[in-house]
Amino acid sequence: MKPRHVFAVFLLLFSVVAWAGATDQTPSNPRPASPPPHISKETRMDLVRAFDQELIFIRTQFPMGKKGLTLKNGVISPSGEQLHQMVAMWGPALKPGDEARITNILVKNDLIHFEINGGPIKKQKWYQRIQIGMGGNDTNVGPSDSHANARGSYVDLVFDQYVPDLNPQQLKDLLRPVFDFDAKSAVEAYLDTVPPKVKEAIKNHQVLVGMNRDMVIYARGRPPKKIREKDGDTEYEDWIYGEPPQDVDFVRLVGDAVVRVETMKVGGEKIVRTEKEVDLNPQPSVAKSSQPAPRPANAPTLRRPGEEGPDPAARDAGQSQVPLPRPDPNPPPDSNPAPH
DSSP states (O other): OOHHHHHHHHHHHHHHHHHHHHHOOOTTSOOOOOOOOBOOHHHHHHHHHHHTTOEEEEOSOEESSSOOEEEETTEEESOHHHHHHHHHHHOEEEOTTOEEEEEEEEEOSSEEEEEETTOSBOOOOGGGGOEEEETTEEEESSOOOOSBOTTOEEEEEEOSSSOBOOOHHHHHHHTTTTEESSOSSHHHHHHTTSOHHHHHHHHTTOOOTTOBHHHHHHHHOSOSEEEEEEETTEEEEEEEEOOTTSOEEEEEEETTEEEEEEEEOTTSOEEEEOSOOOOSSOOOOOOOOSSOOOOOTTOOOOOOTTOOOOOHHHHHTTOOOOOOOOOOSSOOOOSSOOOO
16 A cells, blocks of 8 residues: 555544544533633623613612622522621611612622612712811811711622623523512512512412511501500500401501401401411421439539438429528527627
């Protein structure tokens, strides 16, 4: 065989092997996916133009103050009891269903920072930074307000190592736990954040025992009448909906929870519901032992060495067998007797 024929055969075999390697992408032997590229300057500008000043609806609570939320891999932090304590202490800046506006976007190394309603810190105007000094005392020309922005907050969308190149729709999907870009009203945005049973009740304009104030307002609106009373040490509010000759509902709230719903029918029938119908914060039950905890062997005691302690059975029954000290029948003479 001539050398040029050998070279042609070798080239043909090499092409076949390369083609087989390129097409051997079975599920059992997949080709490793290449990591996504870093965000480009053009994509960064497109995202800022797409989301800056965008109107959104809120899907979770934002605490008031300088600390906002962090979102990574679909998980919000702080959340749960920690977020509830922050909102109870400082108050909510934004609640589910509230309409807000994205006012600033910053793309950093591994996160995208979104400020809402101006962010948690109020920005000073140019005239608020002008000062006039005389005799070592500087005073501001314009009024200044150093307090935090009560209606503003932020969320940091954090990635593993760097911000990848993504389009606006992908970014909306990542922000879904905190922002709703598709809702057409506050009610529609709020209904997506509540349990199915509460969602169905709100649609039917019903109030369930266990709802909070926001749920009652979304279900029945703001109450035309409110009555504040006190039962012992418990303060409560009765929200009254309806007037005769129609059905009248009395919704009683203690704190932020509905504890009683009383309905007066037109025919005089009264229906009262006090059993909790929806549990927004289920707590795991902890079984308590009916047996008392054993006393440690080396527990401190006031008994003298060798003195027997009380019977355990009598101690469990709330009784004690420790003898009380008896008065001495022959007391010692008083060194300072009283005059007769």
